[in-house]
Amino acid sequence: MTKVENGADLLLECRSITKSYSGHVVLDAVDFSVRRGEVHALVGENGAGKSTLIKIVTGATGRDSGEMVYDGTVVPMEHLRRDAEALGIAVIYQELSLIPGMTVAQNIFLGKEPLRPLTRLIDVRKMNDQARELIDRYNFPLKPTDLIDNISIAQRQLVEILKALSGKASIMIMDEPTSSLTKTEVEMLFKIIALLKSEGISVLYISHRMEEVYALSDRVTVLRDGKLVKVLDKEEISPEEIIRLMIGHKLEEKAVQHELTPKGGKVVLEVRGLTSVGKFEDLSFDLHEGEVLGIGGLVGSGRTELVRALYGADSFDAGTIRYLGKEWVPSVRKSIEGGIGFIPEERRLQGILATQSITRNIGIPNLDLIAPRGIVSVKEEDRRAARGIELLNVKPPRPEQLVGNLSGGNQQKVVLAKWLVRDLKLIFIDEPTVGIDIGAKEEIYDHIRALSARGVSVLLVSSDLPELTRLSDRVIVLRQGRFFQEFRECVLTGEKILRAASGIREGDDE
Amino acid sequence: MSHHAVRRLILVGLMLALSALITVINPVFLSSGNLLKLLQEAAQTGIVAVGFTFVMITAGIDMSIGGVVAVTSMVCINFLHYTKVPIPVLVFLSLFVGALTGLVNGFFITKYKLPEFIVTLATRSILAGLALVIAVKDSLGFVQNVYIQNDSYLWFGTSGLFGIYRTTVAFLILGVGAQIFLKHTRTGTNIYATGANPTAARLTGIDTDRTTIGVYMFSGICASLAAVFISSRMMTAMPELGLGSEMDVIASVVIGGTAFSGGVGDVWGTMLGSLFLALIKNGILKTGISPWIQPIAIGGIIVVTVIVDVWQKKLREHLEARAKLKRLSAERGRDAA
Numbered sequence: 001m002t003k004v005e006n007g008a009d010l011l012l013e014c015r016s017i018t019k020s021y022s023g024h025v026v027l028d029a030v031d032f033s034v035r036r037g038e039v040h041a042l043v044g045e046n047g048a049g050k051s052t053l054i055k056i057v058t059g060a061t062g063r064d065s066g067e068m069v070y071d072g073t074v075v076p077m078e079h080l081r082r083d084a085e086a087l088g089i090a091v092i093y094q095e096l097s098l099i100p101g102m103t104v105a106q107n108i109f110l111g112k113e114p115l116r117p118l119t120r121l122i123d124v125r126k127m128n129d130q131a132r133e134l135i136d137r138y139n140f141p142l143k144p145t146d147l148i149d150n151i152s153i154a155q156r157q158l159v160e161i162l163k164a165l166s167g168k169a170s171i172m173i174m175d176e177p178t179s180s181l182t183k184t185e186v187e188m189l190f191k192i193i194a195l196l197k198s199e200g201i202s203v204l205y206i207s208h209r210m211e212e213v214y215a216l217s218d219r220v221t222v223l224r225d226g227k228l229v230k231v232l233d234k235e236e237i238s239p240e241e242i243i244r245l246m247i248g249h250k251l252e253e254k255a256v257q258h259e260l261t262p263k264g265g266k267v268v269l270e271v272r273g274l275t276s277v278g279k280f281e282d283l284s285f286d287l288h289e290g291e292v293l294g295i296g297g298l299v300g301s302g303r304t305e306l307v308r309a310l311y312g313a314d315s316f317d318a319g320t321i322r323y324l325g326k327e328w329v330p331s332v333r334k335s336i337e338g339g340i341g342f343i344p345e346e347r348r349l350q351g352i353l354a355t356q357s358i359t360r361n362i363g364i365p366n367l368d369l370i371a372p373r374g375i376v377s378v379k380e381e382d383r384r385a386a387r388g389i390e391l392l393n394v395k396p397p398r399p400e401q402l403v404g405n406l407s408g409g410n411q412q413k414v415v416l417a418k419w420l421v422r423d424l425k426l427i428f429i430d431e432p433t434v435g436i437d438i439g440a441k442e443e444i445y446d447h448i449r450a451l452s453a454r455g456v457s458v459l460l461v462s463s464d465l466p467e468l469t470r471l472s473d474r475v476i477v478l479r480q481g482r483f484f485q486e487f488r489e490c491v492l493t494g495e496k497i498l499r500a501a502s503g504i505r506e507g508d509d510e
Numbered sequence: 511m512s513h514h515a516v517r518r519l520i521l522v523g524l525m526l527a528l529s530a531l532i533t534v535i536n537p538v539f540l541s542s543g544n545l546l547k548l549l550q551e552a553a554q555t556g557i558v559a560v561g562f563t564f565v566m567i568t569a570g571i572d573m574s575i576g577g578v579v580a581v582t583s584m585v586c587i588n589f590l591h592y593t594k595v596p597i598p599v600l601v602f603l604s605l606f607v608g609a610l611t612g613l614v615n616g617f618f619i620t621k622y623k624l625p626e627f628i629v630t631l632a633t634r635s636i637l638a639g640l641a642l643v644i645a646v647k648d649s650l651g652f653v654q655n656v657y658i659q660n661d662s663y664l665w666f667g668t669s670g671l672f673g674i675y676r677t678t679v680a681f682l683i684l685g686v687g688a689q690i691f692l693k694h695t696r697t698g699t700n701i702y703a704t705g706a707n708p709t710a711a712r713l714t715g716i717d718t719d720r721t722t723i724g725v726y727m728f729s730g731i732c733a734s735l736a737a738v739f740i741s742s743r744m745m746t747a748m749p750e751l752g753l754g755s756e757m758d759v760i761a762s763v764v765i766g767g768t769a770f771s772g773g774v775g776d777v778w779g780t781m782l783g784s785l786f787l788a789l790i791k792n793g794i795l796k797t798g799i800s801p802w803i804q805p806i807a808i809g810g811i812i813v814v815t816v817i818v819d820v821w822q823k824k825l826r827e828h829l830e831a832r833a834k835l836k837r838l839s840a841e842r843g844r845d846a847a
Contacts (some may be wrong), residue, residue, distance in 0.1 A: 100773065110703060300524065
């Protein structure tokens with residue numbers, strides 16, 4: 001049971017790896033090792049340092065200090081992607097890295113196609129044969145001549161795996177491999193992982209889904225805030241234990257416990273059976289006047305897609321929405337005119353116009369008010385901008401300042417200001433405080449609370465658990481695009497949300 | 511059958527129908543003389559379009575092709591007027607002009623990450639000016655019309671076996687060769703990969719910069735080659751030769767099914783596209799419609815082609831979503847039962 005770790009049994013060994021980005025320490029002297037032929041899970045909350053550690057192993061980024069030994073070879077500090085590949089480190093990317101428009105075989109052998117000796121032309125038949133051999137060996141449901149465009153996401157993932165196996169992979173790194181798969185597809189992936197393991201290939205697995213980690217892993221490494229918390233052996237692994245280690249003593253903080261008190265009041269938004277194929281399914285809920293309804297769940301659980309559909313930014317396939325008691329088919333224009341605001345997930349990409357002034361940024365969604373006849377009233381625009389800046393305490397308070405030059409917190413304040421200067425009844429807020437300093441965070445929380453006190457309904461999506469627990473009057477947790485659990489009238493903790501998001505149903509204890 | 515094949519079949523069908531229509535109005539259309547001319551016309555645009563196809567598959571665009579044609583023809587005229595350089599050497603020098611332009615384009619696009627459109631538009635302007643600068647002038651400084659009298663040079667623009675123009679033969683050889691190169695060599699595969707997903711291509715170890723520079727060089731070489739054939743056929747050349755022909759080239763490639771977004775398309779399509787375009791132009795002449803209609807027709811055809819492609823894609827996606835929704839509700843029904 002207590003197997004002594006010796007050098008020969010370790011495939012990858014990292015000692016006190018440290019990495020910082022512009023002064024901010026992301027990995028702090030982390031020890032990490034993977035044994036030959038084991039399935040090893042790497043877990044931690046967002047920002048715990050998982051991705052950075054993987055990037056260092058695969059050579060996508062460098063390390064500041066620390067030793068790394070792979071398969072008996074000391075890996076130098078200058079370690080590039082192709083060096084890692086030559087060592088046998090293969091990665092299955094979260095964003096699939098296949099070439100659409102090409103066949104399965106072409107993708108597997110991209111850059112290493114078999115050539116005819118004389119003409120140097122690609123030997124298509126040989127390439128397809130070799131691809132078929134690989135496919136047959138793992139018994140995958142693929143044909144070498146299938147076009148990538150015509151196969152499912154799960155099948156594409158299989159192609160990625162074959163692409164890695166066609167080289168000489170001794171470790172296969174999978175970053176959230178199941179986030180876009182259906183249940184049967186996940187089961188197939190598990191079989192494949194078992195198969196890889198039986199061939200002596202190590203699998204390093206990153207996932208947010210506890211039951212997967214639980215079902216698959218031989219060992220689990222838990223990271224928190226850039227530090228190694230613990231390495232769990234097979235016998236020690238349980239979802240509860242992993243979550244406890246991931247969150248740590250954050251749980252004892254008073255602030256994250258929050259008494260939920262649902263608000264009655266009239267129903268502002270009524271959603272029934274909302275479905276968008278492949279994104280979310282059969283969601284129904286009510287949002288009351290002045291209520292802050294939190295939406296919890298893992299990345300990829302359909303939260304962002306849901307609010308985008310409700311706002312009218314994306315279309316949906318089935319279901320009904322009623323807004324203020326009336327049948328409502330959302331479009332962005334109708335939403336704005338009807339008193340609905342939207343704060344998108346990606347501030348830099350979707351929230352701000354970086355090359356425009358604060359005044360312009362605040363003016364854009366309010367053109368109906370500042371330019372009722374098509375001509376912008378500069379006076380009115382300035383008046384509203386000044387009000388927004390004052391209301392939200394934007395720094396520096398210079399209306400002509402380009403928003404791209406503001407700090408993240410102040411950018412987000414400008415995004416909020418766009419909506420606060422008009423009469424709102426409802427606002428969708430997606431990840432309001434990502435990459436924002438604590439001070440600005442608290443200010444934004446105050447504004448969300450003030451909105452709710454004014455009777456504005458808020459639908460809040462957040463991966464920041466304390467944020468979700470502190471602000472919400474009620475929380476719905478989504479899982480894989482479906483409703484999983486609702487929390488109302490109870491003492492809510494981040495742990496409860498995370499457990500639900502991970503698929504652990506709360507017993508009626510406590 | 512893939513939707514690309516369907517698309518191609520529709521194009522061929524349309525061409526046959528148009529040919530029939532034109533023949534009914536003016537039977538001269540079917541004369542061998544006219545058809546050979548039509549093929550030659552298609553080849554002149556087509557040779558440039560083959561190179562342009564490579565660029566578009568990498569998701570790029572080459573606006574400099576017209577400038578390359580102009581400068582190359584001026585280089586040829588100069589050498590023919592002032593020197594007795596052997597023709598094979600002259601052809602080599604011509605192709606060098608295009609290759610050099612492509613190298614410059616590719617260099618700025620890859621090393622300085624400048625937008626393809628701007629870079630090639632700038633080189634087009636520079637080359638257009640250069641063509642005027644180096645054009646042969648008379649004593650008053652006006653551009654002089656030089657007639658080409660070198661028989662070996664004129665060989666390129668004339669017809670050979672069965673009256674088929676050598677331009678047409680060159681186009682066929684170039685087209686077939688380019689298609690084989692695209693589909694059956696590693697470099698060809700790299701070109702598709704670079705256009706379809708540059709990040710993935712780089713992760714797979716493909717040198718996307720080199721690939722990009724290569725396609726611009728090839729595009730330049732094709733444009734230069736066309737310049738030789740066109741000036742030979744005309745037995746002279748003006749410094750503005752080729753400027754403005756970009757539209758025809760782009761139309762041929764787009765009608766052929768190569769996507770502006772990159773990663774999709776082939777040379778067969780472009781060859782059909784340039785034939786289609788030549789047919790439209792020839793038809794307008796033969797049916798007595800005002801030739802001023804030509805540019806309007808070409809612009810219209812480009813827009814219609816793109817609209818049809820977008821619709822086709824939307825329809826496919828819509829059908830897929832419908833099928834999925836059906837499957838889901840069926841599953842749910844089974845769960846409930």
